[in-house]
Amino acid sequence: MRQHYWELRGLGIELVAAANDTPETNRDLRERYDLPFMILSDENANVAEAYGSLHENDSTRPRISRVSMFIIRPADEGSTIAWEYVGPTSRHRVAPSRLSQEIQTYLGMRHQTVSVIVPSAWQVERVIAGFQDPPFGLYRTPAEINEPGVMVYRDYMRELAMQAHGEVFRLQSSGWTLAAVPPEMEGDIAVGQRYVFTRDGG
Amino acid sequence: MEKIAPHLVGPEELAGRTPLLGQPAPEFQMKDEAGNYVTLRRLVRQRPILLHLYRGEW
Numbered sequence: 001m002r003q004h005y006w007e008l009r010g011l012g013i014e015l016v017a018a019a020n021d022t023p024e025t026n027r028d029l030r031e032r033y034d035l036p037f038m039i040l041s042d043e044n045a046n047v048a049e050a051y052g053s054l055h056e057n058d059s060t061r062p063r064i065s066r067v068s069m070f071i072i073r074p075a076d077e078g079s080t081i082a083w084e085y086v087g088p089t090s091r092h093r094v095a096p097s098r099l100s101q102e103i104q105t106y107l108g109m110r111h112q113t114v115s116v117i118v119p120s121a122w123q124v125e126r127v128i129a130g131f132q133d134p135p136f137g138l139y140r141t142p143a144e145i146n147e148p149g150v151m152v153y154r155d156y157m158r159e160l161a162m163q164a165h166g167e168v169f170r171l172q173s174s175g176w177t178l179a180a181v182p183p184e185m186e187g188d189i190a191v192g193q194r195y196v197f198t199r200d201g202g
Numbered sequence: 203m204e205k206i207a208p209h210l211v212g213p214e215e216l217a218g219r220t221p222l223l224g225q226p227a228p229e230f231q232m233k234d235e236a237g238n239y240v241t242l243r244r245l246v247r248q249r250p251i252l253l254h255l256y257r258g259e260w
Contacts, residue, residue, distance in 0.1 A: 004252075014251045018232055019258030026258070027235040039258075040232035040240055048255050050228040052219045055257070070253040072227040075246045081222045082250070090257040103252070 004099060005037050011107060013071070018042040020064045055090040064090050069099065071106050082106045097167050097197070112199045114171065117184050118164040119192035124157050171197045227253075 008015050018040040019026055026039035048054050048065030055064045067087035073080050083102045085094045097114040104112045119127075172178065176197035183190040222228075231241045245251050 008252055012249055014245065014249055015254065016245055016251045017254045017256070019256055021258035023233045023235050023237050029258070030235065038234055040234055042230075042232055042255065047228075047230045047232060050230065051253075051255060052222060053255055064257045065255045067257070068255045070222070070227065070255075072242070072246055072251050072253055074248060074250050075243065079227050079242065079246050081225055081227050084222055086219060106250075 004096065005035075007100065008103070011103060013103065016040065018047060018065075020045050020048070020062065051086075053086045066090050067093050069094055071103065095163065095167050097171060110200060113179070114176070114197050116164055116167045116171065116195045116197070117192050118168065118195065119161050119184075120190070121161075123191040124161050127157055168195050171195075175199060 005015050015037045017037060019029075020042055021029070021039075022043060023041045026041055029035075030037075030039055042048055042065065045054055045063035045065050048068070049063070051068065051070065053066045053068035055066045066089055069083075069085045070081050071083040073082050083106055085099075085102075087093065097116045100114040101112060104114075176199045178195060179198045180194075180196040182194050182196070184192040184194045227242060227246075229242050231239045234240050
């Protein structure tokens with residue numbers, strides 16, 4: 001979400017993240033990952049439930065949210081939901097380029113631009129290497145790692161990179177024009193390739 | 203946290219979830235990192251928001 005934050009800010013939309021964690025965990029996580037936005041605490045997933053994005057779960061475990069996103073209009077436009085995405089599980093994310101596309105459609109932009117960042121292979125490996133403490137980075141117990149359907153972070157990073165490739169092909173084959181391919185920089189270091197696509201909206 | 207949001211869907215309806223598109227967004231209050239309550243009403247007072255719900259611990 002970090003890459004979306006500044007884009008959203010520039011478009012006048014505030015990013016509000018809400019996780020099924022305590023305020024303390026959220027603060028630790030934000031500091032650890034150096035996230036520029038605040039994370040609210042939907043500890044019992046009551047908000048997820050109200051928004052119909054509760055992950056189907058057995059009742060003995062804490063309730064958790066599926067990955068979901070809602071663009072909510074400002075109060076003077078009735079605080080209605082302008083766009084929604086609710087993933088099938090707690091681990092399915094919306095493709096970044098699709099999110100950009102939806103936001104620009106909501107804002108009524110005729111000329112649409114989306115970017116896909118494909119990280120370079122060494123960058124993927126570097127990020128994976130940075131997440132080895134605690135082991136596998138993300139899951140607290142061995143049981144969680146072995147849980148069916150749960151991906152460990154290494155696989156997840158590789159999958160993200162593959163998805164980015166997939167997004168580039170999807171956009172190319174669905175009416176978008178490749179406008180520019182600048183290197184993606186993190187400071188002085190090129191960490192991947194940015195693919196900028198444009199399209200005239202209706 | 204006090205539950206102020208209405209119950210909209212039951213577990214059996216989750217697979218074919220009822221879309222909320224165009225509906226008023228369910229009001230909520232959640233704690234920020236400092237433990238202060240933040241309400242939807244306040245968040246959307248001046249601008250649209252992108253509300254991102256997720257499990258956490260990513």
